[in-house]
Amino acid sequence: MPANSLQSQSQPESQSESPSPPSPYLLEMRGITKQFPGVLANDRVDFNVKAGEVHTLLGENGAGKSTLMNVLYGLHQPDEGEVRMNGEQLSISSPSDAIARGIGMVHQHFMLVPTLTVTENVALGLKSDRRPLTDLPTVEKRITELSQAYGLQVDPNAYVWQLAVGERQRVEILKALYREVSLLVLDEPTAVLTPQEVEELIAVLRQLATDGRGLVFISHKLHEVMSVSDRITVLRDGHVSGETTPAETSREQLAQMMVGRPVKLVPDKPEVDVGEVKLVIKDLEVEGDRGNLAVNGISLEVLAGEIFGLAGVSGNGQRELAQAIAGLREAKSGTVSIDGTDVTNAHPSSVRKAGLSYVPEERMRDGVVSGFSVSENMMLLSRRESEFARFGFMRFGAIKEHSSNLVDRFAVKTPNIDTPTRNLSGGNIQKLILARELSSSPKVILAAQPTRGVDIGAAEYINEQLAKQKANGCATLLVSEDLDEVLALADRIGVIYEGRLMDVIDAKTATPHQLGLLMAGVAKAA
Amino acid sequence: MTEIRQRLLRNAIGPMVPLTAVLLALIIGAFMVLAFGGDPIEGYRAMFSGAFGGWDELSETTLRATPLLLVGVGICIAFRSSVINIGGEGQIIAGALLCTTIVLVLPDLPRPVLLPLALLGGAVGGAFWGWMPGMLKAYAAVNEILSTIMLNIVAGYLMQFLLLGPMKDRQSEELGDIAQTERLSENAKLPTLLEGTQFNLGIVVAVLAAIVGFVLLWRTSLGFEMRAVGGNQIAAQYAGMRVKRNIVLALTFSGMMSGLAGAVLVLSSTAHRLSVESGPSGFTQLAGFNGIVAALFGALHPLWTIPASFLFGGLLVGAFALQRAVQVATPLVVALSGLVVVFVVSSESIVTRAREWAERVSQIAKGGSSSGNEPSTPLGATDPGSPRAPDSASEPESTQTPETSSETIVT
Ligand SMILES: Nc1ncnc2c1ncn2[C@@H]1O[C@H](COP(=O)(O)OP(=O)(O)OP(=O)(O)O)[C@@H](O)[C@H]1O
Ligand SMILES: [Mg+2]
Numbered sequence: 001m002p003a004n005s006l007q008s009q010s011q012p013e014s015q016s017e018s019p020s021p022p023s024p025y026l027l028e029m030r031g032i033t034k035q036f037p038g039v040l041a042n043d044r045v046d047f048n049v050k051a052g053e054v055h056t057l058l059g060e061n062g063a064g065k066s067t068l069m070n071v072l073y074g075l076h077q078p079d080e081g082e083v084r085m086n087g088e089q090l091s092i093s094s095p096s097d098a099i100a101r102g103i104g105m106v107h108q109h110f111m112l113v114p115t116l117t118v119t120e121n122v123a124l125g126l127k128s129d130r131r132p133l134t135d136l137p138t139v140e141k142r143i144t145e146l147s148q149a150y151g152l153q154v155d156p157n158a159y160v161w162q163l164a165v166g167e168r169q170r171v172e173i174l175k176a177l178y179r180e181v182s183l184l185v186l187d188e189p190t191a192v193l194t195p196q197e198v199e200e201l202i203a204v205l206r207q208l209a210t211d212g213r214g215l216v217f218i219s220h221k222l223h224e225v226m227s228v229s230d231r232i233t234v235l236r237d238g239h240v241s242g243e244t245t246p247a248e249t250s251r252e253q254l255a256q257m258m259v260g261r262p263v264k265l266v267p268d269k270p271e272v273d274v275g276e277v278k279l280v281i282k283d284l285e286v287e288g289d290r291g292n293l294a295v296n297g298i299s300l301e302v303l304a305g306e307i308f309g310l311a312g313v314s315g316n317g318q319r320e321l322a323q324a325i326a327g328l329r330e331a332k333s334g335t336v337s338i339d340g341t342d343v344t345n346a347h348p349s350s351v352r353k354a355g356l357s358y359v360p361e362e363r364m365r366d367g368v369v370s371g372f373s374v375s376e377n378m379m380l381l382s383r384r385e386s387e388f389a390r391f392g393f394m395r396f397g398a399i400k401e402h403s404s405n406l407v408d409r410f411a412v413k414t415p416n417i418d419t420p421t422r423n424l425s426g427g428n429i430q431k432l433i434l435a436r437e438l439s440s441s442p443k444v445i446l447a448a449q450p451t452r453g454v455d456i457g458a459a460e461y462i463n464e465q466l467a468k469q470k471a472n473g474c475a476t477l478l479v480s481e482d483l484d485e486v487l488a489l490a491d492r493i494g495v496i497y498e499g500r501l502m503d504v505i506d507a508k509t510a511t512p513h514q515l516g517l518l519m520a521g522v523a524k525a526a
Numbered sequence: 527m528t529e530i531r532q533r534l535l536r537n538a539i540g541p542m543v544p545l546t547a548v549l550l551a552l553i554i555g556a557f558m559v560l561a562f563g564g565d566p567i568e569g570y571r572a573m574f575s576g577a578f579g580g581w582d583e584l585s586e587t588t589l590r591a592t593p594l595l596l597v598g599v600g601i602c603i604a605f606r607s608s609v610i611n612i613g614g615e616g617q618i619i620a621g622a623l624l625c626t627t628i629v630l631v632l633p634d635l636p637r638p639v640l641l642p643l644a645l646l647g648g649a650v651g652g653a654f655w656g657w658m659p660g661m662l663k664a665y666a667a668v669n670e671i672l673s674t675i676m677l678n679i680v681a682g683y684l685m686q687f688l689l690l691g692p693m694k695d696r697q698s699e700e701l702g703d704i705a706q707t708e709r710l711s712e713n714a715k716l717p718t719l720l721e722g723t724q725f726n727l728g729i730v731v732a733v734l735a736a737i738v739g740f741v742l743l744w745r746t747s748l749g750f751e752m753r754a755v756g757g758n759q760i761a762a763q764y765a766g767m768r769v770k771r772n773i774v775l776a777l778t779f780s781g782m783m784s785g786l787a788g789a790v791l792v793l794s795s796t797a798h799r800l801s802v803e804s805g806p807s808g809f810t811q812l813a814g815f816n817g818i819v820a821a822l823f824g825a826l827h828p829l830w831t832i833p834a835s836f837l838f839g840g841l842l843v844g845a846f847a848l849q850r851a852v853q854v855a856t857p858l859v860v861a862l863s864g865l866v867v868v869f870v871v872s873s874e875s876i877v878t879r880a881r882e883w884a885e886r887v888s889q890i891a892k893g894g895s896s897s898g899n900e901p902s903t904p905l906g907a908t909d910p911g912s913p914r915a916p917d918s919a920s921e922p923e924s925t926q927t928p929e930t931s932s933e934t935i936v937t
Contacts, residue, residue, distance in 0.1 A: 328763065352766035366764045369757035380754065380765040389747045 023087030026051040026214040027072070027103075027183050032081035034067055036423065038415025041067040042078070043238040049183060049214040054205055056217045056225050059235035060258055060455040061427025062413035065218050066108055068235070069185050073105045074098045085183070096125070104176025108187040108218075108426045108453075109364050110168050114161035119143060121160055122175050139178075146177050150204050162290060164315045165192040165362075173204070184208060185216040188426065190224055191453040194313045194481045202228045220427070220455050222251040222265075234258055259457040267463035267488050270471055274491075275304030278355075278475030279325075279444045284334035286317070286324040294320035296499035297334070302444070302475040307466065309490025309507065310479045313519050317499035318479045319361060322448055325477075326358045327351040339443045352381065355443030359433060359450050361479075367433040370422035374414050375403035377421050377432055381440050410435035411461065427454040431462075438465050445469060445476040451485060463489060483512050497521045544823045544834065547873035548841070551865040558861065564852030576847020577840035585724040589794065590811070591839030593618070593787035595732040597817025598824060598831040599739040600656075600783030605826050606743055607776035608756035613659060613674025614784045614814025616681035617652040619806060621785025622792045623685060623693075624651030626707055626800045629793075630693065633711035640713045645731065645789050652785015653778045655681060660777030664770035670777065678814070682806035689802055706801030716794045728790040732835075735783055739828035742779070752776050787813055816842070819867050841866060 027049040034042040041064045049055045057065045070076045072083060074092040083090050085101055092098050098105070112121050123139045140156045147154055152170040160168060169189060176184050186205070190198045205228055209215050219225055225232060226246045234242045234257045242257050255263040279302040288294030294317040302308040312318055323329035325336050327348040335344045338354040346354075360366035368377045379399055382388050388399050403417045412431045414424055421429060430453050437445070450466070451459040466476060466489060480486050486493055486507075493510050495502040495518035502518045556566035577587050597614045604611035625648035632640065655677060662668035689705035697708055719725040743749040754762040755772040763769050791809065792800050802809050820838045824831030845859040 326764070347766075347768065348763055349766035349768060358764065360764055365758075366760050369754050369761050371757045372754065376750070376754075379750070380761070383747045383750050392746050392748060394745060394747055394750060 023084065024050060025084075026086060028084040028087075029068070029072065030082050030084070032068060032071055032083075033079045034064075034071060034076055035079050036067075036415075038419070040238050042071070042081075044081070045235070045238070045240055047233060047240070049216060051182070051212050051214050052209050053230040054209050054215045054217050054228050056219065056229040056232045057235060058219075058225060058232055058254060058258055060413075061431065061458060062425040063235040063258075063455075064238040065235055066187055066425060069105065069187055069216065069218070072098065072185065073103060099179050099181070102180065102182040103185070104179060104181030104183070105185040106169065106172040106176065106187065106189055108191075110165075110172060112160045112168060112171060115159065117157055117159050118154055118163075118171050118174075119156045121171060122178050126179075142178060143174055146174055150177070150207060151200065152204060166194060166197045166314070169193065169201075177208075181213070183214045183216070185218075187218045188220070188453060189217070190219050190221060194315075195483065196313065198224060220453065220459075222254055222456070225254065226251060236260065255456050258455065263456050264460055265456065267460065268467065269489065269491075270467050272305040272471050274306045275473055277301050278304050278339050279477060280335070280337045281321075281325070282335045284321070284324060284336065285332040286320045286329060287332055288317070288320050293332075294499050295324065298496070298499070298501050299334075300494055300501060300504070302477055304443075304473040304475050305470055306492065307470055307476040307478055307490045309486035309493040310477060310496055311483060311486045311493055311515055311519060312479075312481065312496035314481055316496050318448065318496060320499075321496070322358070322361070322446055322479060325351070325446055326356060357437040357440055357442035357445045359437050359445070359447040361448035361452075363430055363433050363453075364426075368421050368429055370420070372421055373418045374407065374412065374421055374424070374432060375399060375417040378403040378406055378417075378436050381436060406435040406439055407432075411458065427458060430454050431458055434462055434465070438469060442469070442474055445474055446479070447476060448479040449481070450478070451482075483515055486515075487512065495519055543873045544825070544870050547869035548837070548866055551862070551869040554865055555862045558858060559848075559852060559854060562852075562854045562858060564854045566852075569848045569852040569854075572851030573841075573844035573848035576851075577844030581720075581723050583843070585720075587836060587840045587843045588729050589724055589726075590843050591835040592728040592732045592794075593791055593811065593813035594817050594820040594839050595729075595831060595835035596735055596787035596790065597784045597813050598821035598835055599732075599736050599828045600780035601818050601821035602824070602826045602828045602831060603739055603743060603752070603783070604776050604780035605821065606756050607752040607772060608759070609660075609663070609773055609776045609780070610671050611656065611659075611674055611777060611780045612671055612815075612818070613655065613677050613781065614787075614817050615806070615810050615812070616674065616678035616814070617655040617781040617784035618788035618791065618810045618814050619678075619681040619685050620655035620781075621648035621650075621652035621788030622800055622809070623681075623688060623788075624648060624654075624785070625789035626693065626710070626792055629710045629714040630707065633713070635713060637713040640711065641716070641793070644714050644793060645786060648785045648787075648789020648792075649782045650785065652788060653782035655785065656777040656779070656781015657774060660774035663777070664773045674777075685800075685802060685806055685809075689800065693800075695799070704801070704803065706797075706803070707799045709797070709799050710792070712798075714793055715798060716790065726794050728794045731786065731790060733832060735786060736828040736832050739783070743828065748775070784814060784817070787817070819870060823870050838866075 025048040029045065029047045032042050032045045032047070033040075045064070045068055047057070047068060057068070059065050067076060071078045072092070074094045074097050077093065083092060085103075090101055092101065095105075113124065116124070119136050119140045122143055123134060123136060143156045146152065147170070152174055154163070154167050154170045154174065160171065163171070169192060173184075189201060193201060202224065205215055205217065217225075217228055229246055232244050232246065232249070232254070233240060234244075234254070236258065251265065252262070255265065281301070282299050284295055284298045285293060286295035296317070298321060300308065310318060320329055324331045327343060327346050327350065331345055335342060337343060338351065338356055341354040343351045343354050364370065369380070379388060383394070388395055388402065400417065406412070407414060407417055410431045412424070412435060413428050421432065424432065434450060445466070447466070451462050454462065466478070470476060478486065478490055487510060490507045492504055493507050493515065494504045495515060497519065498521065502521070505514070552570065556570070559566040559569050576583055578584060597618070600614065601611060625644045628647040629640065629644050632643070635643065659668070659670045659673035659677060662673050663670040686705055689707060690703060693707050695704065695706050695708040716726040716728050719727065719730070743753060751762070751767050752772050752775065754765070754767060755769050759769055762772075788810075791811075791813075800809070816838065820835040821831050823838055824834035842863060845862055849856060849859045
């Protein structure tokens with residue numbers, strides 16, 4: 001009797017066609033409960049997926065989405081509840097069990113080995129036919145077939161460290177497809193993608209579903225959710241707060257279901273009088289990882305009280321530009337100055353001292369020490385400030401107060417400030433970094449994709465904070481691929497393409513169409 | 527209430543892990559003793575009383591534990607900064623050499639001046655021997671595991687050379703080529719703490735060093751930076767930390783502690799001189815390697831390393847009593863301490879495995895009956911204050927933990 005413990009989500013086709021229990025569902029998770037120290041991450045969650053559908057999991061940062069999927073994938077053991085595939089109860093105690101049952105997963109934080117090639121990564125953990133030798137040519141051939149079949153372009157012989165994030169994700173998907181999964185989980189796959197890549201991915205997902213696979217999709221971007229999903233389940237504080245379909249709902253309604261209050265989806269843009277020049281970049285040239293000229297002669301200025309949006313498809317030199325500004329990558333020629341101080345090729349500590357705050361794009365790798373507590377990560381910048389350290393000794397009273405304060409103000413969801421940061425959900429780590437960077441009274445903020453991966457409530461708050469810093473006379477360089485975000489926040493928008501600044505436009509007159517053309521490298525019409 | 531109990535339990539897990547490991551090693555050791563025709567019960571009784579059975583035994587154990595503790599504290603500092611220092615042996619020797627030189631040159635200084643000066647010399651010598659691989663790693667990308675091992679060898683030969691040459695004992699020249707210095711000035715002798723025993727100031731120095739190590743790592747901005755660099759170099763750099771300088775500092779501090787151990791070894795030796803009759807390791811007692819085990823035993827926490835050093839020191843001392851009591855071959859004793867090392871070093875992963883297994887069993891049990899709830903105790907959680915190795919166990923794909931890398935080297 002499969003259906004009785006489920007919620008009444010009666011679907012017309014669920015009337016049994018054949019006698020005994022061929023379940024209508026590919027996957028059923030029932031009453032999943034998972035307790036972490038201080039957090040009930042999943043509270044009797046029921047979740048199911050049919051073959052051939054894309055089922056979206058939606059919820060705030062820390063709502064328990066990744067936890068639920070990690071239970072499915074055998075990375076966590078649930079305290080209660082059961083998992084069934086095709087009606088058969090499973091006990092999944094490790095990812096290899098999950099893979100053997102046809103469950104694949106693309107994680108929020110990728111799990112590839114950077115020093116191996118694409119083919120080697122895909123082959124990793126598989127039994128080769130020529131054991132104990134490897135059989136990479138066969139693997140490579142199959143990868144090529146799969147990538148052609150689904151339009152997942154990637155060079156099988158490239159090393160993973162050479163790949164852009166979008167390509168890495170394709171490798172993750174190929175890895176799962178190679179293992180012939182019938183259920184594929186994608187945990188925030190679009191958070192790292194360019195708008196074009198998102199469209200391509202959505203097409204791939206639809207095709208995978210049409211081929212009869214079940215897909216679980218996690219995202220914070222409501223328009224993607226609306227366009228890709230067959231069904232949507234909303235999680236809130238660990239429990240299911242509702243289930244719906246795109247046809248029955250709207251973005252506003254989804255936001256309300258997630259956060260529990262109405263959310264402003266488009267931020268206010270305060271009018272601020274601009275002041276003097278705070279960030280000057282002049283004829284900057286920077287080499288990329290592969291020795292190419294990733295930044296090819298960029299000059300720009302950002303004024304106090306201004307947000308300069310740098311739009312562009314990722315991989316066009318944004319990362320190298322940001323790193324060069326922050327002193328993390330050598331500038332081949334040209335200059336960078338912050339608040340009047342020349343910081344070209346200065347040590348990161350000097351750049352910080354000159355007044356730079358930096359929200360890096362790859363936060364897990366670049367933004368936090370995952371083994372440190374929340375409070376320790378909050379102190380990463382101000383570790384030597386007289387407020388928090390005296391005669392070289394840290395002042396724990398002040399540190400504790402400051403960290404708790406930031407955790408409250410930025411709504412970082414954590415059991416307490418001593419929790420190891422790696423136990424936080426992805427979006428909450430992002431909030432932690434923003435709290436740290438924005439609270440250090442910067443003169444220049446360099447923010448790469450600041451709202452990527454955070455829920456809409458938090459995005460609203462971050463946008464407010466950026467606006468507030470702007471009002472305080474801070475100069476902000478906002479690097480983003482999200483045109484909506486750039487248009488909503490920035491005062492001027494520059495478009496970067498192949499390491500060059502295509503054009504700089506006043507945000508009041510810019511249109512998405514115009515920006516889109518520039519981002520694709522089509523020169524200005526005028 | 528339960529909150530507190532869970533907390534206590536969680537904190538108790540830390541030290542329980544290596545203790546269980548020792549127990550396991552001893553059980554296997556018992557079978558080995560049996561196989562050699564000895565009585566393990568009698569052997570272990572002898573071992574225990576040989577290590578902790580009386581004042582003499584206790585002071586012997588303390589003497590043994592002192593260099594282990596000093597080296598161990600240095601290891602905590604290095605490993606917490608993700609620098610693998612295998613150079614304890616060389617750093618001990620470098621410290622001992624500089625300390626001895628100072629005492630030989632200035633034998634007539636009054637004790638309150640000479641003694642601190644000699645200890646300082648040891649610290650500086652060791653620090654220098656740690657600074658070199660630190661610089662090599664930071665500025666020339668030379669793997670510190672290799673360079674520290676190489677420098678052990680360099681230090682060993684340097685000591686032989688000096689003790690047979692410039693620092694050689696002139697008085698006993700007619701006895702032939704004995705690599706030793708003359709007897710050192712009485713003013714440089716570490717004072718005994720308890721009349722009639724061998725307890726000396728060395729252990730006080732070592733315990734103080736452990737406290738300093740703890741304060742450095744967890745109470746100062748510098749230690750914070752070092753741990754940040756150890757935890758995630760890239761993030762540390764992004765946050766504006768000077769990664770290279772921190773690496774050099776970590777190895778320098780680490781070497782300094784070992785150098786101090788070298789000074790203590792010289793200044794508390796019964797012959798009161800630096801001598802290498804049976805090779806360099808005869809002088810160091812292999813504390814440069816065994817200190818690593820003590821530190822791992824103490825979960826890379828300087829304060830836990832104090833009891834860990836005593837236990838491990840006791841084990842080393844007691845093993846010889848065991849050998850005498852049950853008349854087994856000497857290699858067995860070496861094998862026994864080797865077993866302990868292997869178990870301690872791999873205990874982390876054994877425990878993780880056991881925990882997973884237990885979870886699975888309880889899962890199956892639960893699946894059978896009704897919801898036998900009560901959320902499984904969060905043993906996996908590591909309290910940040912509680913001493914645990916950085917980033918190990920709980921992360922399945924953690925690339926390189928100090929444990930694994932030292933496993934192959936400590937033999
Ligand atoms: N290993 C862990 N140990 C302790 N707590 C954890 C652990 N993993 C997750 N948590 C906690 O469980 C809660 C749910 O986390 P989860 O990662 O599932 O959130 P999420 O919905 O995926 O959020 P995000 O959108 O930010 O990725 C969070 O409060 C988090 O701090
Ligand atoms: Mg998540």
